[in-house]
Amino acid sequence: MKIALLGYGKMGKIIEKIALSRKHEIVLTIDHETLHDLTTENLQKADVVIEFTTPASVLSNIEHCFNANVPVVIGTTGWYEKLPEVKQQCIEGNKSLLWASNFSVGVNVFFYVNKLLAKVMNKYPYYEVQVEEIHHTQKMDSPSGTAITIAEGIINNTDTKNEWINVLTTDDSDDDANVAPNQLLIESLRIDSVPGTHTVIYDSEVDSIEFKHTAHNRNGFALGAVLAAEWLHDKKGFYSVEAMFDFNS
Numbered sequence: 001m002k003i004a005l006l007g008y009g010k011m012g013k014i015i016e017k018i019a020l021s022r023k024h025e026i027v028l029t030i031d032h033e034t035l036h037d038l039t040t041e042n043l044q045k046a047d048v049v050i051e052f053t054t055p056a057s058v059l060s061n062i063e064h065c066f067n068a069n070v071p072v073v074i075g076t077t078g079w080y081e082k083l084p085e086v087k088q089q090c091i092e093g094n095k096s097l098l099w100a101s102n103f104s105v106g107v108n109v110f111f112y113v114n115k116l117l118a119k120v121m122n123k124y125p126y127y128e129v130q131v132e133e134i135h136h137t138q139k140m141d142s143p144s145g146t147a148i149t150i151a152e153g154i155i156n157n158t159d160t161k162n163e164w165i166n167v168l169t170t171d172d173s174d175d176d177a178n179v180a181p182n183q184l185l186i187e188s189l190r191i192d193s194v195p196g197t198h199t200v201i202y203d204s205e206v207d208s209i210e211f212k213h214t215a216h217n218r219n220g221f222a223l224g225a226v227l228a229a230e231w232l233h234d235k236k237g238f239y240s241v242e243a244m245f246d247f248n249s
């Protein structure tokens with residue numbers, strides 16, 4: 001497949017290596033320096049686009065891909081309030097888009113088990129639940145997209161929580177956040193070069209249960225994005241990464 005990479009930073013560069021190792025060809029790479037190359041003509045040289053940029057640029061990049069009629073895989077986080085609008089544009093225009101807050105297989109297994117666990121824990125409301133995420137200090141958005149997906153998995157499977165709130169800290173201090181009983185706390189921590197750690201904690205007076213995923217590096221995210229591009233390139237429609245995984249069979 002011919003792949004265009006929008007975003008050639010930490011993720012874009014690893015995605016390039018993995019795509020080449022899977023015998024794909026990179027026909028376009030875009031960062032700030034090469035922004036002038038982001039044209040419909042250049043995008044149309046690709047079978048599929050993989051987009052890992054910034055919350056500020058993702059929406060215009062989606063528009064470029066829709067205009068060029070090229071399927072696009074979106075890894076960028078921090079724009080999810082616009083998902084319904086983008087979904088409508090995609091379906092009405094007969095375009096192709098797949099998005100994920102996290103492309104790694106391990107995290108997608110985690111998402112699945114998180115929902116099952118939330119259903120079980122809903123029977124024991126004396127456990128207070130919270131989500132913790134830790135990422136590198138260059139991360140622009142908080143909470144992480146992954147933490148939002150985890151929180152939604154809990155909210156949709158419990159009676160006690162109906163919204164999440166976020167507290168961002170740069171150290172491990174234990175300041176108590178002001179959280180109403182209906183709110184699910186997402187604590188975001190920013191520490192040096194952490195690739196991404198997510199923990200769901202159920203705490204009671206007598207014990208705690210911790211369910212944790214630790215990314216050791218970014219390779220799992222990048223491989224998942226390439227697998228998503230392989231899956232999407234000949235399809236039409238709007239998909240989340242869940243469509244790619246079938247944990248029920």
Ligand SMILES: NC(=O)C1=CN([C@@H]2O[C@H](COP(=O)(O)OP(=O)(O)OC[C@H]3O[C@@H](n4cnc5c(N)ncnc54)[C@H](OP(=O)(O)O)[C@@H]3O)[C@@H](O)[C@H]2O)C=CC1
Nearest residue numbers: 007008009010011031032053057075076077101102103221
């Ligand atoms: N879904 C998932 O599995 C994962 C998602 N992510 C998300 O992916 C995104 C990127 O992460 P990461 O690679 O670590 O970030 P980096 O900051 O390392 O890279 C971002 C890249 O985007 C480029 N860029 C900035 N603005 C534009 C623009 N207008 N058009 C095209 N390119 C642009 C930057 O160029 P320049 O350097 O020239 O400014 C840079 O090359 C983040 O939102 C992150 O949260 C990250 C890991 C996994």
Ligand SMILES: O=C(O)C1=N[C@H](C(=O)O)C[C@H](O)C1
Nearest residue numbers: 077101102139144145146196
């Ligand atoms: O910015 C990152 O690095 C990551 N972002 C994604 C997110 O916001 O969840 C996925 C991963 O955790 C790394």
